[in-house]
Amino acid sequence: MVAHSSDGLSATDPVTGGDVLVDARANLQEKLPLSSDSTQEGLEEPRIELPTVDAFRRAIPPHCFERDLFKSLRYLVQDFAALGLLYFALPVFEYFGILGYLAWNILMGVFGFALFVVGHDCLHGSFSDNQNLNDFIGHIAFSPLFSPYFPWQKSHKLHHAFTNHIDKDHGHVWVQDKDWEKMPLWKQLFNPMPFSGWLKWFPVYTLFGFCDGSHFWPYSSLFVRDSERVQCVVSTVCCVTCAYIALVVAGSYSNWFWYYWVPLSFFGCMLVIVTYLQHADEVAEVYEADEWSFVRGQTQTIDRLYGFGLDQTMHHITDGHVAHHFFNKIPHYHLIEATDGIKKVLEPLYETQYGYKYQVNYDFFVRFLWYNIKLDYLVHKTKGILQFRSTLEEKAKAK
Known part of the structure; x- marks a missing residue:
């Protein structure tokens, strides 16, 4: 059963696999806590609407x-066309040796991610008015x-439906202090x-399914209905077919690896960087069930x-992501x-935790690396509200 709101906001139920309305609660004006520097879990905070x-x-045209x-x-x-031109220009890049090959891979990663954003419009239904066409494209x-x-x-629908929900937002691995303490050393050292x-x-997220189930295996925890398993098989066959065609065109496993898989890995890295920086930050909060609401989660x-x-090339999914999270039916353009x-x-909420969050990050790659070191795990800021350990410790020292 599919339920839709006037805003076009719907999501897949993580238990039944059906579609559920996610913004009914969000359309009710709620009184939520104003940001506080307290790290005592039991304290109450002032309430704002x-x-x-x-x-x-x-407010949107x-x-x-x-x-x-x-x-x-x-x-x-x-x-x-951009990806095709890059393949056509490959000999020019390779003329400059390893640095040229590296530059080519970076550009392949950027334009590969741009193509992903177009496909991302399709899965949200913002590519066209016909969802069958969207799925085909x-x-x-x-x-x-x-x-x-x-x-x-x-x-991805689950991520949008439960943004910054500690238990249900599986698009991100929210690590709490209790999880961190139980981790083996190699896991603690992996992110940095x-x-x-x-x-x-690949392989951590899409193949092995950490943290919401393999995207390639039809019997992973991500799928609960036979129709979803069939869809998984269809999509997986399409991916494998494209990889095989690339192998035939490449003519050898060596060429396939260096000119298909390596540039593909640069796309994957760009996808990880952009996704991480959209939701991980020193000021961001994560909520337990009693404190979470749709609007509250999107404001983070x-x-x-x-x-x-890069922002124009990647179709403004970087600097227009807040709007996308509130209304995922809006096309990227x-x-x-x-x-x-x-x-x-x-x-009006500029001075609170719920104001519009925007940063100029020409250093996005270095910031990604640094945040993976600094933002290691979440601790309770107040009851039901979590923030990164380093943020709360810095606030405590600044007092």
């Missing part, structure tokens, strides 16, 4: 919710990237490794400007305009 989902929707099939197709063709965009479309669709970003995409999302033309409306609604 958060805007409703309808308040955000009214109606045309931002309109999907233009031809414009969406243009971006799809544009990204494939989504496979065209995702399969060459070795990303199974239907499994991504399910796991400079190359962990490459491994987190961070927009980041990467610069160097309307996100920046929609962001202006989000800012206006959140402006």
Whole structure:
């Protein structure tokens, strides 16, 4: 059974696998705690009111919710063309040796991620008005990237439905102090490794299914219905087929590895970096069930400007991500305009934990590496509210 709100917000139930309405509670104006420096779990905080989902929707121009099939197709063709041109220009890059090959891989990773964003519009239904067409195009965009479309669709909807929920937001591994203490040393040291970003995409997340189930295995914990398992098989076959075609074109396993799999790993690393920095930050909070609400969780999302033309190339999923989280039916080409409306609604909350979060991060790669070291685990800030250990310790020292 599928339930839809006027805002187009729906999500997959993690237990039944069916679609459930996620913003009913969010449309009720709630009194939520104002940010506090206290780290004592039992303390009560002053209460403030958060805007409703309808308040955000009214602040966004109606045309931002309109999907233009031809414009969406243009971006799809544009990204494939860019990747094709990079392959055509490969000899020029290789003329400069290992540095040229590295630069080529970085560009392949960026434009590969741009293609992923177009497929990401498909899984949200913001590519066109026809979901069957969306699913077809989504496979065209995702399969060459070795990303199974239907499994991504399910796991990603769960992330949107329960953003920054300590138990239900499986798009991120929220590590608490109690988890950290039980971890073996190698697990504690994994995230700070400079190359962990490459491994987190494949095989850690999509293949092995840490933390919400393998995206390639139809009997993983991610799937609860036979129809979902069939979808998993379909998407996996599409990915394997693309990888096999790449092998045939490459002509050898060596060429396949260096000119398909290595650039693919750079795409995966870019995906991990962008996703991590959208939701991990020194100021971000994570909530237990009694304290979580849809609006509250979305306000912990961070927009980041990467610069160097990357935000435009990657279709503004970096600096328009807050708007995307409130309304995932908005096509990527309307996100920046929609962001202006989000800012206006959140402006009165600027001095609180729930204000609009935006950072200019030309140092995004270094920041990603540093945050993986610094933001190691969460502790309770107050009852039901968690924040990163290092943030609370710094606040305590500043007193």
